[in-house]
Amino acid sequence: MHLHGKGRKERVLPLWKHTSAAVRAWMRTLPTEPTQALLPNRFGQAMSRSGVEERLQRAVSAATSGCPSLRDRNVSPHVVRHSTAMALLQSGVDLAVIALWLGHKDVSTTHQYLEADLAMKERALATLQPPETKAPRYSPKADVLAFLDSL
Incomplete structure (x- = not known):
């Protein structure tokens, strides 16, 4: 799918x-113009950002009957985008692939998702064992003690 x-x-x-x-079934219901938007507004033009937000809010409202906790959440297109990126990251998808998927020019932009995922950090920490060694007690040599005494 090509997205703008x-x-x-x-x-x-x-x-x-x-x-x-x-998507193909949906496209059969639309006029067959090559520039036709996949999700047109009522005038047949590409949906605006506010149109997308309004449609998403309708979907969220409809979904609250099955998932009441959605009432307490602010679901926006950005939240959907971020959640998708986090799900890809948690599924093991490479950060460079996620960057391409999101349209980021630089992987460092996508790196924020690594910083945001505390659950991944906790899982990584759980796989490690704390070191079993004890640090030896420091015992200074006689010349070091003599030097310190001379001060």
Whole structure:
């Protein structure tokens, strides 16, 4: 799927087969113009950012019957984007792939997701064993003690 995102960046994303089939079925209901937006507004134009937010809020409202905790959350397109990136990271997807997926020019921009994931840090810490060694007690040599006495 080709997407045009923020800053007019174009992204190419793979889809699951069942998602691709659903998109193709949806496209058959749309006019067959090559520039037709996949998710048009009521005028047939590409949906605006506020239109996307409004549709997402409708979906969240509908989903609250099955998941009441959604009432207490602010779900925005950015939250969906961030959650998707975190799910990819937690699934073991390479950070460079996530950066490409999100349209980041530099992997360092995507690095913030590594910093944000406390659960991953806790799992990594749980795999480590604390060191079993004790630090030896320091015993100064006679010449060091003599020097210190002379001060």
